[in-house]
Each structure stands twice: as structure tokens, then as C-alpha cells.
Amino acid sequence: MLKILNYIDGELVSPASTLYLDNSNPAEGKVYSRIPDSNEQDVARATEAAKTSFTGWSSMPLDKRTAILLKIADLIDRDFEKLSLAESIDTGKPVALAKSMDISRASANIKFYATAAMHFASESHLMEGESINYTTRSAIGVAGCISPWNLPLYLFTWKIAPALAAGCTVVAKPSELTPMTAFLFSQLCIEAGLPKGVLNIVHGLGDKVGQAIIEHPDIPVISFTGGTITGRKIAATAAPMFKKLSLELGGKNPNIIFADCDFEQTMETSIRSSFSNQGEICLCGSRILVERSLYDRFVQEFVRRTQALIVGDPLDEKTKIGALISEAHMNKVLSYIELAKQEGGKILCGGKQIKISGRCENGYFVEPAVITGLNQNCRTNQEEIFGPVVTIMPFDKEEEAITFANDTAYGLSATIWTENLKRAHRVAHQLKSGIIWINCWLLRDLRTPFGGMKQSGVGREGGWEALRFFTEAKNVCIRL
Numbered sequence: 001m002l003k004i005l006n007y008i009d010g011e012l013v014s015p016a017s018t019l020y021l022d023n024s025n026p027a028e029g030k031v032y033s034r035i036p037d038s039n040e041q042d043v044a045r046a047t048e049a050a051k052t053s054f055t056g057w058s059s060m061p062l063d064k065r066t067a068i069l070l071k072i073a074d075l076i077d078r079d080f081e082k083l084s085l086a087e088s089i090d091t092g093k094p095v096a097l098a099k100s101m102d103i104s105r106a107s108a109n110i111k112f113y114a115t116a117a118m119h120f121a122s123e124s125h126l127m128e129g130e131s132i133n134y135t136t137r138s139a140i141g142v143a144g145c146i147s148p149w150n151l152p153l154y155l156f157t158w159k160i161a162p163a164l165a166a167g168c169t170v171v172a173k174p175s176e177l178t179p180m181t182a183f184l185f186s187q188l189c190i191e192a193g194l195p196k197g198v199l200n201i202v203h204g205l206g207d208k209v210g211q212a213i214i215e216h217p218d219i220p221v222i223s224f225t226g227g228t229i230t231g232r233k234i235a236a237t238a239a240p241m242f243k244k245l246s247l248e249l250g251g252k253n254p255n256i257i258f259a260d261c262d263f264e265q266t267m268e269t270s271i272r273s274s275f276s277n278q279g280e281i282c283l284c285g286s287r288i289l290v291e292r293s294l295y296d297r298f299v300q301e302f303v304r305r306t307q308a309l310i311v312g313d314p315l316d317e318k319t320k321i322g323a324l325i326s327e328a329h330m331n332k333v334l335s336y337i338e339l340a341k342q343e344g345g346k347i348l349c350g351g352k353q354i355k356i357s358g359r360c361e362n363g364y365f366v367e368p369a370v371i372t373g374l375n376q377n378c379r380t381n382q383e384e385i386f387g388p389v390v391t392i393m394p395f396d397k398e399e400e401a402i403t404f405a406n407d408t409a410y411g412l413s414a415t416i417w418t419e420n421l422k423r424a425h426r427v428a429h430q431l432k433s434g435i436i437w438i439n440c441w442l443l444r445d446l447r448t449p450f451g452g453m454k455q456s457g458v459g460r461e462g463g464w465e466a467l468r469f470f471t472e473a474k475n476v477c478i479r480l
């Protein structure tokens, strides 16, 4: 059985403990590889390597650093099919989605930041007749990057690319549920000639490896994407150590649909924004709010299209909904369907585990569920489910839609559907979410700030925000 290895100081190595954990293929419910059960000793070795390589990497001429990163992106493109297949097997997501979203974006992330670093500039401020200030932005040091399982290589590269481009060296930890593409990526880094120690990947459990990264005194900057509960724990450890923190956390995103929307476009995109990646995207809209005059028509057509989605073998190119990430996560999603029933919800379709015949008969598949009849403040409408489950609720007035939309502890993203431009801007302005899409969803320009308000996170990724995050500003004032 394939053994995944850590990538430390330029080499693929076994964990200090010599112990390994099982890694499953969720579509088959079967262990298919083994992952290092690393601990604080591995993190210490990785951090030492990253510290040693920092001076060389941060002072390397920019064009050279960019060239190495672009080489890594080229190798991702070369291995596109292999990486897409690996991502699909490791996560249970349709291979077609791994191609169109995950792996193409992983390559784009690296290209974007490799070239952005060439244009990154700092400011100068003239106080007429008195002084001139100039600001330098230098790489902070060793960055800790911790990523989740839902978009494995996509989110892993979204963190390490700006860190490396800014001149930091990195100790990274992918999710223990989806380690495979990060392992393949480490092989590409070696092939591309990334200097040893610049990127270190330590595999293993969150409360061992992740916690050791957060606690390490020589890692002053932490970029984390994952659940809100984990984010809270990380902040509790890192804040008293005065570490710089970026937290990208959970969501309970509203999808607000006005009666004057372009119905076909709204419907087509809302199906995607609800169920792409089995609903396991932090940006999926899980609460659909529909203006009452459109409500019946919307619900009827939405249910019809949901029922038509093909749930099946992720390796079949026709599949739209693959397997959930694990048995535990599937059971969590199913428990929310039960909760929704207890709270008075009507399950219009889906919500049950389904058996796929053949190789996937033991996989973790759930039919996409549409629920109505719930009020806004019930748990089903307040807590992140992170699966193929949406609720639909009617609203009468614009103000009511805004109140419903804002009425959760989260504030990651929101979607607005209307042909009324004034209303679109007005509503967007009042929503307490970091990312708003009007008449579209998941349309991403990598230059824009990305992140959530309230319990959806602290800080922003994307564009200059991430390069600023991984650098420390120093202002120098000169009297004229």
C-alpha cells in the first residue's frame, strides 16, 4: 500500500514516530494509502530547516524566485490528469470537478503569486517641506500554513504560494483526510529545484501536528483555513504569543433571490452554489431566501433539478455529486436532516444515504436535500452543515431578506439575484459578509480580498492582502 512521506529539508522522509495512519477513499469506504502520524519532533525538524533556508530564499533575486515557482506551476499543468484523479480518489469529489476547479486553480494560484511578487510595491509619503517616509515590506520569517480537506490542493497552494512569493519559508500541514495531492506536490517541488527547506510539508493529525505548528515559537505567522471551532482554539494559543494570524473559517451563506431575477440563470447557478462539491465548499449558499411571489415556482423547479443531479461514482465524468469526505461527516450531515424534521422542516427531496452499486457500494453518498418550512432561527438554519443540504424560505420585503441574511454568527459570502441594479447595490451594502456575488457565484478574480466577517474569520487573503500578510512593514522617516 502506498506510503505518503513528509517533505522536510528537501527530502521525502518517514515520521519520527515511524507510525502511520490510514487514508481512505470515501467513494469506496476503503483504506488505500497510509499517512505519516507525525508529531512535534517532525514539526521541530521542519521549522529548523525552514529557518535555515530563510535568508537564502528571502534574499534571492525576485526573478529567480518567480522562475522556480512558475516551474512548479508548469509541472502541475503537466501532471494535470494525474493530480485530478488523485484529488478525486482522495476526496470523493467528481473527477470532472477536480479538473475544472481544483487542479486548474492550484496551478493558477502559483502563477498568480509568482508573478504578483514582481509587481508588489511599498509606499512612500511626503510631508511637504518636513520629511519623507518610505515603507519597506520584508518577509516575516517561517510561515505556518494549515489547510482543510474540501479543496485540498486548491487551498493548500492558495496559502503557500503568497507565503513563498513574499519570501517566507513555510511549514505546511494539509488535512489528514486528504494528504495525497500535497504529497504529489512535494515531489514536483523537488523536481522543480525548490531549494531545500523552503517548503516543508508535515502530515498528520490536527491536534498533534497542527497544534505543534501553532505553538512553535519560531513560527511567527499562521495562515489557517478550516472550521470555526478549530479557528477559536488556534487563536487562543497564537494570540498570547502575538503571532500574526489569518483565519478563514466556516459559513452559513444566504442566497437572496428577488422575483425580478433572470429565472433561468438564477436557477442554474443556485443549483451549483448549493450542491457543487457535495455542498462541501465554504462558499456554498445553504440558506436560499426567495421573494414570496416567486417562491412556489422557484421551489418546484429547484426540486425538479435537484432530483435530476446524478449522484454516483466520482470517476464517471457524468457524475455531479460524489461521496462525502468520511463516514463521520456523512453521519453528521444525516443527523442534521433528522434535526430539520424535528424542527418542523419538510424534506422535499433527498436527505438519505444511497447505495451505489459496484465498486462504490460502501461509499459515503447522500442524495442532495431540499428543506422548506423552517424558521430562520432554528439550528438547521444557524449551524454549518457542510453537505448537500439547503433550506428555502420565503420573504416579503427587502428589509426582511437582509435581516434573515445577516441573522447568523457567520458572515462569509452572500449571493443576490435581481435585475434591479439599485437594489443590488443597496442590499450588497447592508449585508454583513466579506464576499458578495450579484447575479453570479464563485466568480473569482484572485486580486480581490477574500475572507469573512464575524465568526467566518479574521483577515483577508487574495491579491496584495496576502502579500502584505506574509510581510512585515517598516516605516523609515527622513527629515528634509
Ligand code: NAD
Pocket (backbone or CB within 6 Å): 146, 147, 148, 149, 150, 151, 155, 173, 174, 175, 176, 204, 205, 206, 207, 209, 210, 211, 214, 225, 226, 227, 228, 230, 231, 233, 234, 248, 249, 250, 251, 281, 282, 384, 386, 412, 452, 456, 457
Ligand atoms: P478543521 O478545522 O477540522 O481542520 C482544518 C485543518 O486544521 C486540518 O488540517 C486539521 O488537521 C487542522 N487542525 C485541527 N485541529 C487543529 C489544531 N488544534 N491546531 C491546528 N490545526 C488543527 O476543518 P475541516 O473539517 O478540515 O474543513 C471544513 C471547514 O473548513 C468548514 O467549516 C469550512 O467552512 C471551512 N472552510 C473555510 C474556508 C474559507 O475560506 N473560509 C474554505 C474551506 C473550508
